[in-house]
Amino acid sequence: MERPKDDRRGHSGGAKSHRRHLAMYGVAGGLGAAILAVGAVGEAVAMVRDARLKPKQEALAPVTRERAQAVVSEATYGTGIVIEEEQIPPVPGSRDTKAYHIAKRVFDVAFSSVAVVVGFVPTAAICLLVALDSKGSPIYAQRRVGRYGIPVDILKIRTMVADADDVEKHLNPEQLQQWLSEHKVDDDPRVTKVGKFLRKTSLDEVPQFLNVLSGSMSVVGPRPVEPDELVAYGQSVAEFLSVTPGITGWWQVKARNDATYEDGSRQRLELEYIRDRSLGRDLLCILGTFHAMFGSTGSGR
Template sequence: MQQRELASPFPAARGRLGNGTYNRPASDWEQQYRRTVVVGDTLATALVVAAIGASLGDREATHWHEQWGTLAVATELLLLGALAVGRSWAPAVLGQGAEEFRRLGRSLFTTAVLLALGGIALTSRPIKLWVFVAIPALALVTMTTRYVLRLRLHRQRQEGRCLRPVLAAGSPATVHDLITRVRKYPHLGWRIDAVCTPDGLGTDGDRLDGVPVVGRLTDVAGHVHRDGYRVVAVTPDPHWTPEHLRRLAWNLEGGDAEMVVAPVLMEVAGPRLHVDAVLGIPLLRVSMPTFSGGPRAVKEVVDRLGAAFLLLLFAPVMAFVGLLVALDSRGGVFYRQRRIGKDGRPFMMVKFRTMVAGADRARAGLEDLNEGAGLLFKLRRDPRVTRVGARLRRYSLDELPQLFNVLTGSMSLVGPRPPLPEESAAYGPDIRRRLLVKPGLTGLWQVSGRSDLPWEEAVRLDLRYVEDWSLALDTVILWKTLRAVLQGQGAY
């Protein structure tokens, strides 16, 4: 089958596939993107250092001009060294997931510690300014730069460029699931070009979901060496015994292909997965979810301080919104509703009122028009919503008073959606795991489509958050929330 070549901003080597011609492999654009990130980190560090030096007064600059120069050079070298040692530029982590920012954060922390220790040893007077001003500024600039580059890369992937060609190998059912996920999330950078199945057949003859089936599972290594796939995605099938997987890994040696094995625990990932060697046997160790301890304490502190800061920042906006609500329709400015929080404890959630007075009593007459998925009640054109309320909902301004809930500890900045009592009463054992953590002002559901999500997908995202929570994941969600709110996606 002949397929159209997609133009890419990065050069790509051509190669022949058994089923046509593609840009092969994508290693050139990967290396180009990596170089762009390295240059971005270097320039960001130099920019911050120069800005701090330029902000010093003449007296200050004269007082420790030599120390500033030493610190500037030391910061540049230490940060770039920490980024290299910490594999923050590894192509496997660039452009997707929270791991990229987690490694960047560790490198910045390492740089701060080394600078502090060096300053103490050398009795450097400006070291406090450097550690507590320069490093946070570096974190802000470098993370922003990385995020902007990631947005550009994701935009190109949405257009079908900068994708890594993948050969999927497994049972038709598990490969179908993988193809569905890859097509739904093109920003992850995969493009499944070919499939191998146990009998060399797909669900539609020589195709599976429109992807050519090029051979049997025993033919995988030969196709990879001949056709230049960048990723071999192994999905569950009885054929994949430890002996077969080991032999496949040996046969792939010497090439550029990355072998990825999908575990049975599809929704467990991130910091909970560890690979250990016990008596020479590789074991996938799954640690328990963290619901207490140091990281959770940090989250509590960040929640309270963050809520206090945001309340001060948005105080004028909240006052203006409250005035608009009061002038638009009769009723109170705020709307209080009973919700279920951590461990099933009820609390009163506060929002700006977006509906006419007595809207709860009118819901019974609208049940037949419900457009919400699962246990949710939603209407795209709810007649109870006021004119101002529609605008507030579109940009989530009605949720700003929930910062008071975060400040008092009944909610978190990031977490699962806070359910109504009747919703939680209908939860099964699996869905009740959402109540193991505090509900959030935002969450994976917020940055993935909000009310447009099917019920099952919203539940899956909440459970994934509970299972795979980390401080880095919270940071990524908060960052993505701003874009979701500004675009008004899935809000009604």
């Protein structure tokens, strides 16, 4: 699905404009399903917040009621989709500016290019160790949810046994329950010997700099999640999906393994970054990541 074009009519100057659009109010997994349904009729949808943290529908292409009805028929339960006329006032003072996005992209490309060149030989050596330690390809792709709900295949060095997806085979009932609720397991038995070191230092994430160069990820941003993890974000799920996911972020730096979906701390930290993101905060995330990688804390997965 193509990224929606940004329609900012009415956001500059004092005049207000009207626009008929497809507004999506999504909860649970219905949002992602509805986005895919919208893509099937040639439209793309996103919900973001303005400078005053009020919900605003942006980058929404005009649609007909017939097309909207087609989307409604395909969307899953839990997603409300309506056609409405919106009066769009100017939104002054937003820190999420075009200059920020340009500077962030320039930094992403420069930083990732250096990381790929400098890390090529060490990464090749690590891949050899992984191949010798256990069967299977040393590098694999994980399907995750990216910006606007568009699927992203993120690259990683394998840290688990080749059949790790067969969770019932490897996990006991208590571990399986933790996996289903948090998508991580303490002392995961599927992790290989080399994988434990890679996870502790986050070196298994190095191939994701190629994702950054392709534009599907950023160096800093919310971690890309699996579709069923979106349930944890409730009514804030569209806001969470409004930002390009990152290799590292505020959640990993502030809490690492201590942040969970169950107590809401992971969602709070991810949304805190989204609502107050800046180049300064991105730099803090990068410095904090280096400290966490070579300090005593474990990797935030």
